[in-house]
Amino acid sequence: MIPTNKYWRWVENAVFIYAFFLIISRDWIKPFFVYLWETLQGKGLITGVQEQFKEGLFSESFLVILWEIIIVFTLWEIGKVIYEAFKSEKNKPWTFEKGSSIFKYIAKTIKPTFLATFFPVFLPKLIQLDVFKMVEPFFNKFSFHVIHFHWYSWIYGYLIWELSTWVWHYCFHRVRMFWCFHSPHHAPNDLTLTTAWVHFFAEGYITTFMQWIILSIAGVPFEMIFPVIWGIEVGWGTFIHAGERSLKKGRLGFLKHFLITPSHHRVHHAKNPLYMDTNFCTFLPFWDWLFGTLQPLKDEVKIEYGITRKMDVTNFIDFYFGEFIVLFSDVKNAKGIKNKLLYLVKPPGWEPETNEHTAAEVRKKFLTQYPGLDATSKKYLFEKQFKLNRQVS
Ligand SMILES: [Zn+2]
Ligand SMILES: [Zn+2]
Numbered sequence: 389m390i391p392t393n394k395y396w397r398w399v400e401n402a403v404f405i406y407a408f409f410l411i412i413s414r415d416w417i418k419p420f421f422v423y424l425w426e427t428l429q430g431k432g433l434i435t436g437v438q439e440q441f442k443e444g445l446f447s448e449s450f451l452v453i454l455w456e457i458i459i460v461f462t463l464w465e466i467g468k469v470i471y472e473a474f475k476s477e478k479n480k481p482w483t484f485e486k487g488s489s490i491f492k493y494i495a496k497t498i499k500p501t502f503l504a505t506f507f508p509v510f511l512p513k514l515i516q517l518d519v520f521k522m523v524e525p526f527f528n529k530f531s532f533h534v535i536h537f538h539w540y541s542w543i544y545g546y547l548i549w550e551l552s553t554w555v556w557h558y559c560f561h562r563v564r565m566f567w568c569f570h571s572p573h574h575a576p577n578d579l580t581l582t583t584a585w586v587h588f589f590a591e592g593y594i595t596t597f598m599q600w601i602i603l604s605i606a607g608v609p610f611e612m613i614f615p616v617i618w619g620i621e622v623g624w625g626t627f628i629h630a631g632e633r634s635l636k637k638g639r640l641g642f643l644k645h646f647l648i649t650p651s652h653h654r655v656h657h658a659k660n661p662l663y664m665d666t667n668f669c670t671f672l673p674f675w676d677w678l679f680g681t682l683q684p685l686k687d688e689v690k691i692e693y694g695i696t697r698k699m700d701v702t703n704f705i706d707f708y709f710g711e712f713i714v715l716f717s718d719v720k721n722a723k724g725i726k727n728k729l730l731y732l733v734k735p736p737g738w739e740p741e742t743n744e745h746t747a748a749e750v751r752k753k754f755l756t757q758y759p760g761l762d763a764t765s766k767k768y769l770f771e772k773q774f775k776l777n778r779q780v781s
Contacts, residue, residue, distance in 0.1 A: 403506060498580065500702075501576070501586050507704065524604050531605055554681075555598060564738070570591060573587050630650045651685045661750045661753070663683060665748065
C-alpha cells in the first residue's frame, strides 16, 4: 500500500464530494431530464430515434437508446450503493462514526470513478483523434489494401478494429510498464457502470497509437472508424460495465454467443486465478475466441473484483499511480541492467528468479487443481481434438 498524508486524504474526500454532485447533476441528471422533456414535446429521444432510423442511420438510433439505458442504469447503481450504505448502519444512532462509515462504504465503491474523472481535467487531455491523424499518414504507406464502404467492408473494418483492441489490451495486461497505465481501470473492487470512466489520463496516447498502426496497415479508413465504429466501441464498452446491481447475471440470453456481454467483462475485471487476463475484446468475442482468451463466467468461481496487489482503492495516489511507484522501486532494487529492463517488459508478477506469480502461471496452477473448470476456446478446441483422436485410434 502506498501511504499518503492525512491532510491530502481530506482534500481528496472534499474533491470527491464536489465531483460527485457536479458530475451527477451536470452530466447525467440534467441531460436525462432534457431528453425526457423534449420527448414529451414530441421532438426528443423517440422522435430522434425514429428519424435517424428512417434515414438509415441505424447505429445512431441504436446508440441513442443504449446511452439512455446506460444513464438510467448508472443512476440506479449509484442510488443502490447509497441505499446499501445507509442500510448497513440502519439500527445505529446518528453519530460521527455512523456518518463516517456510510461515507466510507460509498467511497469504497465509487470514489475512484469521481476522482479519476475529475483530476485529469488538469492534465493534458486525451487527444485520441490527433494521435490517429499523426500516425495514419505514415503507416498508410504500408497499407496492403484500401477498403470501400460496402456492407461487407463494415464487417471487415469492425473485425480489424476489434483485433487492434485485442492487441493493445493484451499488451497492456502482459507487459508491466503498460500495465501501469491500465491498472487504474482494474483497481475498483466493486463493479458499477461508473468503472467504465476510470482510466489513466495518458493510457489512450499509447493504445490509439498501437491501434492505428494495425488499422492503417489493414487499410481501414479514418472515416469508417469515426464516428460509427468508435461510437459502438464507446457505447458498448461502457454498457458491459453494468454491474450486478442493474443486471443480475448480465449474460444477455442467446446474445452471449455473438457479443461480449456484461458477464464476460465482469470476468475480465476479476482477480481470481481462473479469470485474470481473459476476455480482452469489447463488442465481438471473435479474437478472444480465436486466440484462446475467451473465458465464460463459471458459477463455481465467484468473482472477486480488483487487482492482486494490496491496495487502498479510496486512496487516489495508490490506485492511480501505485503501479508506477511499485515498478519504479522494483527496477531500482533489481540487480543488473538486464533484470532492470526485464521488469519493464515482462508480465506483472514476474521476478528475476521466477514466473510463479504471473497471471498465466497462477492460472495454470489453479487449473491443475481444478481441471474441469478449464473452458477457454483454445482448450475446448484442443480437448475436442484429443477426444476425437482417442475415438479414432
Ligand atoms: Zn483490462
Ligand atoms: Zn473494463
